[in-house]
Amino acid sequence: xxxxxxxxxYLITVTGKKLTVTCSQNMNHEYMxxxxxxxxxxxxxxxxxxxVEVTDKGDVPEGYKVSRxxxxxxxxxxxxxxxxxxxxxxxxxxxxxFYEQYFGPGTRLTVT
Amino acid sequence: GQQVMQxxxxxxxxxxxxxxxYCNSSTTLSNIQWYKQRPGGHPxxxxxxxxxxxxxxxxxxxxxFGEAKKNSSxxxxxxxxxxxxxxxxxxxxxxxYDKVIFGPGTSLSVIP
Numbered sequence: 545x546x547x548x549x550x551x552x553x554y555l556i557t558v559t560g561k562k563l564t565v566t567c568s569q570n571m572n573h574e575y576m577x578x579x580x581x582x583x584x585x586x587x588x589x590x591x592x593x594x595x596v597e598v599t600d601k602g603d604v605p606e607g608y609k610v611s612r613x614x615x616x617x618x619x620x621x622x623x624x625x626x627x628x629x630x631x632x633x634x635x636x637x638x639x640x641x642f643y644e645q646y647f648g649p650g651t652r653l654t655v656t
Numbered sequence: 657g658q659q660v661m662q663x664x665x666x667x668x669x670x671x672x673x674x675x676x677x678y679c680n681s682s683t684t685l686s687n688i689q690w691y692k693q694r695p696g697g698h699p700x701x702x703x704x705x706x707x708x709x710x711x712x713x714x715x716x717x718x719x720x721f722g723e724a725k726k727n728s729s730x731x732x733x734x735x736x737x738x739x740x741x742x743x744x745x746x747x748x749x750x751x752x753y754d755k756v757i758f759g760p761g762t763s764l765s766v767i768p
Contacts, residue, residue, distance in 0.1 A: 577756060584665070586744060586760035587699065594754060602755055603657075634698060641754050642687060644701035 546571050550635050550648035557625055558656055565620045565651050567635030575638045576618040577602070577645070578610060580631040587634065593618055594640075625655040658683050658749040662759035670767050675732040677762035679745035686748055688721055688728045693761070694741040702730075702743075735766050 548569045557563055569576065574595050579587040579602075589602030593612040607629055609621040618637075622629060632652050636645040659682045669675050679688065687706045691699040703712055705721035705728060712719045718731045732739055742761040749757035 579758075584760060586662075587746075587758040589756055589758075592755060600754070603757075636699075641748055641756065642704075644689065644704060645691075645699075645756070647698040647700070650698050 546646065548635055548637055548646050548648035550633075550651050552651060553649060554652050556654045556656065559626055560624050563622050563625060563653075565622075565633060565635075565653070567618045567620065567648060568616050569618075569635075569637040569646070570616065571637060571646065572615065573637035573639055573646075574615070575640050575643075575645075576612065577636045578608070578618070578620045579634045579636065580604065580629075581634060581650075582631050590620070590633075625653075627655050629653065630655050658757055660745060660747060660749075660757050660759040662743075662745060662762050664762055665760065666763045666765070668765045668767060669735050671737060672734050675735050675739070675764055677730050677743050677764075679728045679730075679759050681726045681747055681757075683749070684725050686725075686753065688725075689746045690719060690728075690730055691744045691746065691758075692741050693744065697741075699744060732764075735764070737766050737768055740764060740766050 551566045577592040578590040588604045591610040593599045635648040638645040661680045689704045690702040693699045709723045710721040716733045720729045742763045744761045746758045749755045
């Protein structure tokens with residue numbers, strides 16, 4: 545089954561404690577993205593990757609890091625989380641920028 | 657920077673009534689995509705429009721892409737409770753058009 549998986553689905557952490565949210569897709573997609581979703585703001589792209597070892601900043605990259613060492617995986621790293629990073633995060637993948645995106649189930653992160 | 661707006665932000669309709677959401681971009685789009693997100697779920701791709709003036713139908717849903725390729729609409733005829741959710745439009749953005757810019761979404765409630 546074609547899918548995008550994210551882990552964990554829920555995470556409560558404290559300010560400053562490094563965390564990683566994993567994302568994996570099994571569709572051999574080139575393009576992968578991370579989004580955060582906040583009420584009234586829709587989905588905002590944090591980082592995206594056009595292919596392995598190619599990543600670039602989206603609209604809200606501050607406080608986040610990503611890596612793309614393999615085509616299927618695109619982890620999101622918060623080196624020092626802060627409360628303003630409390631949000632719902634989605635990973636997505638697509639064949640490329642002009643094709644439909646497949647979204648993971650989401651990770652709800654709370655930073656206290 | 658590029659902005660994608662949607663109106664209305666919220667819409668409450670009686671079951672059986674029609675519903676329309678409008679998407680407007682500050683710049684010309686090469687294509688536009690529509691997604692639906694059910695409450696508690698993740699965005700799911702509905703359709704992509706590419707040509708100026710294009711109209712596509714999916715059962716009770718009609719999608720239009722404006723002549724200037726800066727606006728789009730989604731019209732649902734005779735809404736059902738299964739239509740409940742938030743509808744997002746999205747298009748490529750950034751200087752190299754390799755980012756994805758989402759609108760803030762229109763949240764639809766259907767009263768049975």
